[in-house]
Structure formats: structure tokens, C-alpha cells
Amino acid sequence: MRARSRPGRFDVWGTDPREATVISCPDCEAAVPLPEDVRLNEVLECGECRIELEVVSVEPVLVALAPEIEEDWGE
């Protein structure tokens, strides 16, 4: 099982974090576009390494590796 990234393991692009449009994937460092209406705990996927990221803060936008899918998850 992959360990979650530490809360501080992130990168924000742009001078004003509130205006950031992309973030850097904490796993492969590829640019991950941010949706305009990004939400807390929203799950994003890195287009490069396909890893899931969880938005852990919106002002500024911070992401961490999303938790692994658990056995009882689903609809």
C-alpha cells in the first residue's frame, strides 16, 4: 500500500496561489490543471502518471496523494 504524502509535500505554480491554474503532481511533478471551481477534498487525476490527488486546501491550493481505494468503497 502506498503511503500518503506528507501534508507539506506540494507545489503551487503562479505568483498568487489563489490564481494558480495548475499544480505540480507530488508523485511525478507533471503539471495538473486545476478546475476553476476547485473544492476541498476534490479528487484530481494526474494526466501523466494517473495517480489520484486530493485537494487538502483551496486557499492556497494544496494537494496530497489521495487515499488508496478501500474494499468497501463504491456506489
Next chain:
Amino acid sequence: MSLVILASRVRTEEKRIITALERRRVRYDRVDTRRLWSPAAGGSMPWRAVLNREIGYFRAVYAGRLLEARGVPVVNTATATEICGDKWRTTVALLEAGVPTPRTALALTPDAALDALDGIGYPAVIKPLVGSWGRLVTPVPDPATARAVLEHVAALPSPQSHVVYVQELVEQPAGDLRVIVVGDDVVGAVVRRGYGWHANVSRGASTEYCTPGLDVTKIALAAAAATGADIAGVDLVEDVDGRLLVLEVNHGVEFAGFQAAQSGRVDVADRIVEHLLARAEQWCG
């Protein structure tokens, strides 16, 4: 008092629900289930009603139980969530309500499952009691395959995994039907076509709009009512005789693929919000 959206993982669906709440200028809070706790005895909670969108089954059930114990109305109720998330309890609820469903048996050990499969006949399907997105759902065309699969089941660590749910395999070459029910209404339907035999959108199945006929509407509403779910994703298949059978009733319905196939005919998130508001009004005045 505000409405609450309870969710740990904000998927497309939760985002759409939040957007629908904001569009309607409804006061709401989004609560992360991972931070939720409550003493067994205590005062009331300042929430009008809660929409339970927790992705984890056990967390969703206990969140519902915890909140209902504190007097907060929850959609879907904890009992409905418990029934829908457990395939055996769903089957029993459907049969009790006279809703047609494939022939099913429950075996209390993997060894007993072989006998149960002889009773059901082949081809059949072995499914975990709890789980989603088609995980560990295995078609077994013959006894030799069943024996091999059940050996693996017996090696799983969780005691619950050793209780085996077996069902006749209903071939669905043209795909299955996903019908969404909100309150007393069918919101719409789609045909889902998967790669291989899984029809789960999460596994890449495509969705295509279809108009639900009267028979589909009736059976979907009956299935949702049988489980007590206010908001449900009902999965249906048609057997070789053209009879509709209910496979599953999903309590935390995912609707991104469903919505895409609707081409603006219906806004599922808004219908959910509308229903939540009506429920809150009914409960709290």
C-alpha cells in the same frame, strides 16, 4: 440550521450537488466524514438534514446511525444504506417486496458454496457481500472454475469474505439498464455497455440514453421502495424470456456517466437537491 453534505471524497457527483445547492442559494455545510465523531449521549446537532454521500460503506452506515441517534434526518437512511450495500440483504428485501431478481443463494462457507452453485446451476456468478464497481465479481461457467475461485475466496483474510453470495448469470449482451430514482420519481434511465461482461461505468462502460418504459419505471420504483432508499441507482437486466430482473439498488448513486447521456434532459444533482429540500421541509417545517 443548515443542510449538510456528508462526504470524504468529493467526486464529480458531490461537486455537482454542491453547485446545485449554491445555484439555489441554499445554506449548507460540507462535512468530511473522516472528521466526524459524536459521543453516544449528548445534545442535538444543529443540522436540518444530511445527504449521506460517504463513499465507504461501513463509514456511511455508521455515520447514518450516529446522526439519526442524535435526531438528525439522513438521506438515505442508515437502514436503507445498510440494505443496499449488502447484496444478500438487498436480495431478501426485493423478494419480500415481490420484485423479480435473479435466482440467488447464500453459502456460509466456500465449501457450502459449491453445493449452492449446484443448486443454482451454471453459468453463475460469485459476488462479495459488500463491495462495488464490480470488484471481485466472478463469473463461473462450470464446477471446475468455481472450485478454483472458491479456493481463492477461502484464502481471503476477512471472515466476511467466506460468506459467499452466488447468483445465476443473466447474460446481457445488449447491456444493462441503470435507472435513477429520486423520491417517488424515476429521473431517467441509461443503457450501460461494458467491455467484457462488466457494465460498470467506473470500469469504462459506455452509457446511452433510453426512455424508461412503464414496466421499467414500475420495477425501479418498487426496488427502491423495497430497500427504503429515497435516492437510488437501480440496475436491471432482461432475461432470455424478456423478464426484467433487478440486480442491485445503489444507495450512493454515481451519476456522471448517466448525466452525460441525458444531454440536458434532466439535472440529476438538482433533482437530488430538490428532494433533500422537500425532505428537510417535511421533517423540520
